[in-house]
Amino acid sequence: MRVYRKRQSNLYQPGSRNPFRISRSKIDLFLQCPRCFYLDRRLGLGRPGMPAFSLNSTVDALFKKEFDLLRKKGEAHGLMKKYGIEAIPFAHPQLPVWRDDMYAYVGACVLHQPTNLEICGIVDDLWINKARELLVVDYKATSTNKEISLDDEYKQSYKKQAEVYQWIFRQLKFEVSDTAYFVFANASRNHPSFDGLLQFELSIISYQGDDSWVEKTLVEIKNCLEGDKIPQSFNDCEHCGYRKLACEQESLGKNKDSPYQEKLI
Secondary structure, X not given: OOOOEOOXXXXXXXXXXXXXXXEHHHHHHHHHOHHHHHHHHOOOEOOOOOOOOHHHHHHHHHHHHHHHHHHHHOOOOHHHHHOOOOEEEOOOOOHHHHOOOOOOOOOEEEEEOOOOEEEEEOOOEEEEEOOOOEEEEEEEXXXXXXXXXXXXXXXXXXXXXXXXXXXXXXXXXXXXXXEEEEEEEEEOOOOOOOOOOOOEEEEEEEEXXXXXXXXXXXXXXXXXXXXXXXXXXXOOOHHHHHHHHHHHHHXXXXXXXXXXXXXXX
16 A cells, blocks of 8 residues: 655754755645645645656657757757747756756755745756847647647646746846747647557747746745644645545444445445
């Protein structure tokens, strides 16, 4: 049986003077539901894990190899030229760390002095434009017959992801453009046969980020971690909804006269 409780050393200790690491994904978790975040970072009760999407990881790795060849040459990718993006892949000695090429799960990190939280994020890529501004780039693999866009509800987290990265690199004293790019590899479903070959349609979607929410959110995260009470759940949090319903049903199941007793056996 898998246990989701985290090691004590990974949990926030109220009043501690040691910097506490918060990943980009944990910021997203807080925005989704402060209750789930508190259970995870204070009590070690994380949400059940999701399986890794191997195809997505493969596409990311291949994109990196392709752009790295051009990075060495200081040349733009044909896809960038197609979309009129006047930039080239950014070359920097720390890029392997920021992209976590060594699988150390560190990424680009910065200490937020007001909260003593160390904010970290693993980027897919960085480009640099003619104004010497960094462009945050994220690779996405999908398979759909619909037009690729950032309007879907679940893709709103993509935008927050890019904005956290923009904020991190600004704290690292880089000039960062508000424009971020999402490079999509869409596996086509329209071919008459498979023949052991996936064919992808590549596209780029730009996004104008606004990281002004990050500072305020970090303060809210710090206050949440320091609190002694578990925060209220967001009404639309399916994880909290499941926990609440499960507890109710288990409580009913203890009553021998409950109509749920038979269903729970």
